[in-house]
Amino acid sequence: MLNFHIYPADTLRKDQVKDAQGLAQQTSVETQRLRDEVHHLSIIAQAMWELLREKNGTTDDELKKKITEVEFEKAKAYTASTLKCQKCARIVSIKSKTCLFCGEKIEHKEIFPM
Numbered sequence: 032m033l034n035f036h037i038y039p040a041d042t043l044r045k046d047q048v049k050d051a052q053g054l055a056q057q058t059s060v061e062t063q064r065l066r067d068e069v070h071h072l073s074i075i076a077q078a079m080w081e082l083l084r085e086k087n088g089t090t091d092d093e094l095k096k097k098i099t100e101v102e103f104e105k106a107k108a109y110t111a112s113t114l115k116c117q118k119c120a121r122i123v124s125i126k127s128k129t130c131l132f133c134g135e136k137i138e139h140k141e142i143f144p145m
Contacts (some may be wrong), residue, residue, distance in 0.1 A: 083089045113122050118135035127137050 080094065083094075084091075112125050114125055114137070115121070116123050116130040116133060116135050116137065119130060119133040121130065121132045123130050123132075123137060125139075129136055
């Protein structure tokens with residue numbers, strides 16, 4: 032049996048507005064947290080790049096070439112989102128840590144999987 036609740040129109044609208052305001056606030060807080068995290072990661076990346084340049088003599092052109100290579104490989108990996116389990120040969124998600132069918136641990140060849 033279905034349960035239907037009848038709310039007065041004004042109460043329903045006030046509740047909807049309150050819910051929407053709460054969701055907007057949560058979204059705003061999460062957006063700011065993500066901005067802060069991206070900013071922090073960009074500082075880390077810049078510091079790592081400066082160390083590489085100073086210690087190893089790596090050039091900007093070498094970095095740009097490597098970035099292009101990594102972007103290409105990531106795009107290729109993104110399109111191939113499945114792989115075969117080594118034990119049972121069934122298709123599993125590339126994000127899986129274990130095969131859903133036989134329980135075998137999935138070995139990822141990448142240090143930073145997608």
